[in-house]
Amino acid sequence: MRMWTQSHLCQKPQRVSSVLAAAFALIFLLLGASQSASALPAFARKYGLRCSACHESWPALNNFGLKFRDNGYQLMNDRDAPIWQNPGYWPVTFRITPIWHRVSSLQETDVYTSGNPLPTGSTAARITSSGFDLSGLDFHTGGTLEKNISFYVLPSSDSTASFHFETVMARIDNIANSPWLNIKVGRFELNNLLSEKRILTLTANGGVYQTYHFIPVGDGNIYGQMGDNQFGMEYVGHSVDDRTRVSAALVSSNDGNVNLVTGGNGYSGFFTFDQGVDFGKLGVSRFGAYAFVGEAATYYRTTGGTPTSPGAPIPGSGIGNKGFSRVGFTGQIYFGPHFDVNVVTQHGEDNAWFGQGYGNPIAPSNGTTTVTCTNAVVIPGCTLNNSPGTTLAPGSRSPIWNGYTVEARYVYSPQLIFLGRFEAERMQQQATPGTLPSLGNITNYVIGYRYNPFMTSRAGFAYHGEFNLIHQDGTGPLTSSGTPTDINTSELLFGLDFDF
Amino acid sequence: MYTNLLKQSWLLGVVVALCLSAASYAQLTTYQQEGWLNTPAASSHIGNITGDAKAAALPYRRFCVGCHGELGDGNGENAVWFTTPMYAQPRNFQLAIFKCRSTPTGTLPTDQDLYDTIGRGMDRSNMPQWNPMSRQERADLVAWIKHFSPRWQTEKPGTPIQIPPEPEITPERVKAGQAVFARMQCYKCHGVQGMANGPSASTLTDDLNQPIAAFNFTDGSRPKCGDTDTDIYRIFMTGLDGTPMPSFVDNIKPDEAWDLVFYLRSLQRHNAYNSKEREIARQLGLKPVDPNAPPAQ
Numbered sequence: 001m002r003m004w005t006q007s008h009l010c011q012k013p014q015r016v017s018s019v020l021a022a023a024f025a026l027i028f029l030l031l032g033a034s035q036s037a038s039a040l041p042a043f044a045r046k047y048g049l050r051c052s053a054c055h056e057s058w059p060a061l062n063n064f065g066l067k068f069r070d071n072g073y074q075l076m077n078d079r080d081a082p083i084w085q086n087p088g089y090w091p092v093t094f095r096i097t098p099i100w101h102r103v104s105s106l107q108e109t110d111v112y113t114s115g116n117p118l119p120t121g122s123t124a125a126r127i128t129s130s131g132f133d134l135s136g137l138d139f140h141t142g143g144t145l146e147k148n149i150s151f152y153v154l155p156s157s158d159s160t161a162s163f164h165f166e167t168v169m170a171r172i173d174n175i176a177n178s179p180w181l182n183i184k185v186g187r188f189e190l191n192n193l194l195s196e197k198r199i200l201t202l203t204a205n206g207g208v209y210q211t212y213h214f215i216p217v218g219d220g221n222i223y224g225q226m227g228d229n230q231f232g233m234e235y236v237g238h239s240v241d242d243r244t245r246v247s248a249a250l251v252s253s254n255d256g257n258v259n260l261v262t263g264g265n266g267y268s269g270f271f272t273f274d275q276g277v278d279f280g281k282l283g284v285s286r287f288g289a290y291a292f293v294g295e296a297a298t299y300y301r302t303t304g305g306t307p308t309s310p311g312a313p314i315p316g317s318g319i320g321n322k323g324f325s326r327v328g329f330t331g332q333i334y335f336g337p338h339f340d341v342n343v344v345t346q347h348g349e350d351n352a353w354f355g356q357g358y359g360n361p362i363a364p365s366n367g368t369t370t371v372t373c374t375n376a377v378v379i380p381g382c383t384l385n386n387s388p389g390t391t392l393a394p395g396s397r398s399p400i401w402n403g404y405t406v407e408a409r410y411v412y413s414p415q416l417i418f419l420g421r422f423e424a425e426r427m428q429q430q431a432t433p434g435t436l437p438s439l440g441n442i443t444n445y446v447i448g449y450r451y452n453p454f455m456t457s458r459a460g461f462a463y464h465g466e467f468n469l470i471h472q473d474g475t476g477p478l479t480s481s482g483t484p485t486d487i488n489t490s491e492l493l494f495g496l497d498f499d500f
Numbered sequence: 501m502y503t504n505l506l507k508q509s510w511l512l513g514v515v516v517a518l519c520l521s522a523a524s525y526a527q528l529t530t531y532q533q534e535g536w537l538n539t540p541a542a543s544s545h546i547g548n549i550t551g552d553a554k555a556a557a558l559p560y561r562r563f564c565v566g567c568h569g570e571l572g573d574g575n576g577e578n579a580v581w582f583t584t585p586m587y588a589q590p591r592n593f594q595l596a597i598f599k600c601r602s603t604p605t606g607t608l609p610t611d612q613d614l615y616d617t618i619g620r621g622m623d624r625s626n627m628p629q630w631n632p633m634s635r636q637e638r639a640d641l642v643a644w645i646k647h648f649s650p651r652w653q654t655e656k657p658g659t660p661i662q663i664p665p666e667p668e669i670t671p672e673r674v675k676a677g678q679a680v681f682a683r684m685q686c687y688k689c690h691g692v693q694g695m696a697n698g699p700s701a702s703t704l705t706d707d708l709n710q711p712i713a714a715f716n717f718t719d720g721s722r723p724k725c726g727d728t729d730t731d732i733y734r735i736f737m738t739g740l741d742g743t744p745m746p747s748f749v750d751n752i753k754p755d756e757a758w759d760l761v762f763y764l765r766s767l768q769r770h771n772a773y774n775s776k777e778r779e780i781a782r783q784l785g786l787k788p789v790d791p792n793a794p795p796a797q
Binding site for chain 1 (some may be wrong): 622623
């Protein structure tokens, strides 16, 4: 009770200040609504088209933008090669988003008793924090090197300016003058109809599609995350008007990590098909399917071990490949120019070895440091290494789950969009018999809006507002009585999302 | 002093009056256009699809306004950048003068002509192929385009020209086409080898007095108004209104027009065009026309 009282007293002023700050942010956003800016996003600048020509709301593509991308960032109008551009043209755009956000989540917290400066235990308590913050910085560089030969390079940083290459690829399009023959090689986003890299939301849990990243609790297969950019090569074919699209990608099973530090000798395939159907006044809707099937390493050779202390995994030495699959349907259904619904379903299955935690040699970073797992050290979130002769625990079985994402968008005008998203990930079969059937189930809600106060071919600028609430069964901290809690995390975010 | 003040007041009055006139003219234009939205002309008929101009307000704003402008005057924010002959100016819909038509020169195009242009795009310009749009959306945009100009209120589209069936390609026809090319003096703009380097090429301007380039048959470019044999036939029989390319319908017989199509195909020496006509011209050993040669009898 005393804990609650303290917490209650502490939180009240915090809530007041949060509300004040939110009000401040809103007023700031509204007052700024008449401002304007000019900038040169790379493709719009090259072709003199407004952002809205390709984007339903930047960065999400509409059908025309999808065709532009499928043609290798070309309009196919004989002026695609850079030789036709002003020599000063440099296809670079940067994007960053100053934000204010409020995050509230259940976390394990220490319990203190009166007069004792040291914690006497721990319990689950809701922690709420709010303040001004920053997104990462993206440098989008992309375009044609010559007619039908194009590139995309995206150095991307987190909010501390620590950079990595999010996307690096070269592509050759319209081979033999056929739109059905296009190849790209590098690190790229899988050909998801509902693109996560073009997601319209920014919060930590709402800024990704949970369906694309779902991993059962205790599962060591990080390689099946179709929302992560992957290394490989991809074939894409499409009809001239882009109504029919097919793709097949061969990717390394290392979840897009460089230098082959994860995985090593496993490959996966990602296959998609979708068909646009002209429904007259309702618009062109798309229906498709995908399959992500492959195999990935479940254990690693080690080095530096002794009879009493196992060694560390050798990067890239992954062996013992086991299979996994993710299959589902996709839909992008338009109900006229103002309203559309996007759907992705997923049926996922991992090999039983993954289900028991084998696979991932790298522990999650937890926002601080990334730790390499070893046999001897068990780190939360880190999996045990395998070794020759290891057998699975009796009864181990493949984890199986089903999930779906539904995102509805209301386009009031090309400058103002509202969206709502619902995601559900449900375990069908846990890897270990006797496990709570719903353990790890995710339910995710997102609502938001983006308002572009101006719309030109020179800049992108949006007032962004969003609320996200995510719920996961049984994965929260233990209560003082030792009962596992469900995770409920909410985030409210306002930002100025701009690119130049 | 008072005289000066009076003078200044007079000048100020003139300036204010001019500004008000300009503003009211612009306002009137908008007002008129809005009024035309409620007329039968603000609809289109593409096969069994009826386009409604009012439904196109959002797509026009999303896709078109950056070049063609809010008032359809071709003065969108990007128009200022299309300043070289390599980039055609955005179409001014208020004038209702269109290059790509199936109708005789000087007449309005059919709804289908405008619909085809939207889907086909315009090569060598910033007008892309908008075929990812639904057919209804394109039909609506055709209707929207028609609400910009008073011409649609008072005129009907022309009657599409008749195009006879395409004859078989023969060496004789290719050779005859070259004679038509010489007789019509096509080389004056397009050059004797079709390289857009004829003696008049550098002086060409469109109806708005903007520099414009002749079509180069040799660099792999596609004609703006379509790339089939029938499209090419149609282009020089209807002319490209608003440009120096006239209609030859009164000067060339239909049979001769097909000959000319075949000869023009033979000029397309780019690898993208590996045509039968090109092979025939090679076998015939056709030399470029000689501008100084006496006219054929």
